[in-house]
Amino acid sequence: MTYRRAAIPALIGGLLLTALLWWAGASADALHLPGSGGTLGTDPVAELQRWLAPWAYDPPVFLDSGAQVSGYVPLDGGDDRDRYNGLYTTGLQIRYGAVFVFFVLGALLLIRRLPPVRGRATTAFLALWAWGAVAGTLAVTVSAPWFIASSGHGNYRFLPQLANVIAGGRQLPVAVGLVAAGASVLVARITAEGAEPPPRTDVPVRAARLAATAGTAVIALSVVVLSYQPVAAALQAYSPAGGLLSEPGDLLRQWLLLGAWDVPAGGPVLEWLLHRASDVLLLAVVWWALRRLPGLLTRATLPAMAAGAVCATVLGLLAGQVLRIAVVQAGPEQGLPYFSAGLGNGIPAALTCGLAAGVLAAVVLRTVLRGAPDPGPAGPAQYGDDR
Structure with missing residues (x-):
């Protein structure tokens, strides 16, 4: 499959993966409503909040409520929460942009070398699903420094903090990656119609x-x-x-x-x-x-x-x-x-x-x-x- 034919399903899959992660992150506020615990149960709500927290737009607690936390370092000797909040927002934008770029680049290679046509469709679907989880991990990794800096103590034990940030945000890409992989495979099969059968x-x-x-x-x-x-x-x-x-x-x-x-x-x-x-x-x-x-x-x-x-x-x-x-x-x-x-x-x-x-x-x-x-x-x- 040529790059031109592979680019369309890769872009659609990347857009869908990013949009689903954004929608899930934007929906995190609904879990804080008073009736959510009674409807879903306390433990499921807490677990869903943990799933969505790395992709949510909720700022850190001390930026949102104004409460000081251990290790918080005011900028310029004052209480400059707006700038810390700006770091958090920037990190989130980088995270969403990175997950799109990483998925598209990997999907482009996989779809071109493993086109989802006869004999390869299931394999391509599984590979793209797995790559969606990898793209989420890479996006969390490259955006982690901004999230660490927004916490106000980015100059303290940076590498352990980095490891802690990378450990989060893994479940949601695994779940929504199924949808993105399915859409990519479907579009790739459509774009491959009329092309010569790929060699083996x-x-x-x-x-x-x-x-x-x-x-x-x-x-x-x-x-x-x-x-x-x-x-x-x-x-x-x-x-x-x-x-x-x-x-x-x-x-x-x-x-x-x-x-x-x-x-x-x-x-x-x-x-x-x-x-x-x-x-x-x-x-x-x-x-x-x-x-x-x-x-x-x-x-x-x-x-x-x-x-x-x-x-x-x-x-x-x-x-x-x-x-x-x-x-x-x-x-x-x-x-x-x-x-x-x-x-x-x-x-x-x-x-x-x-x-x-x-x-x-x-x-x-x-x-x-x-x-x-x-x-x-x-x-x-x-x-x-x-x-």
């Missing part, structure tokens, strides 16, 4: 398996080694002395760890194995996706492999979290706050590890295929049809 590359099974195994090993390093609690604790406690950028441990943990686990300590072994099943599912999803990805792409370029690996890691992470919720944490007394508490955790680490996994998989794939004869385009009988 017949990748040898051995090469695809080796590339998938190498990429999955990178994810396993985070899941098995770095996420082991003694190692994770060492990362989180890492704190070189002095300076605004000291104490990067929390930030490193956000961008490197895909989970947390420890050896059984007196509890039932079966329950421990059930918790580990989510990690196994994550690795299985990543391996299967990387195994299929080179054959689904119109051209297995390094950027396309890297973006596809990021999406595969996010999908595996979400699948593991849903499994943990359904099998391990489910109970009749649990409600929305309990179920959604961990949804979207680890997306920054999925971006870091997924990029490394995709790059390594692409390098291994090119190395194995180097010197081999060009297999040429694969015939339609070699692939399934997911229409």
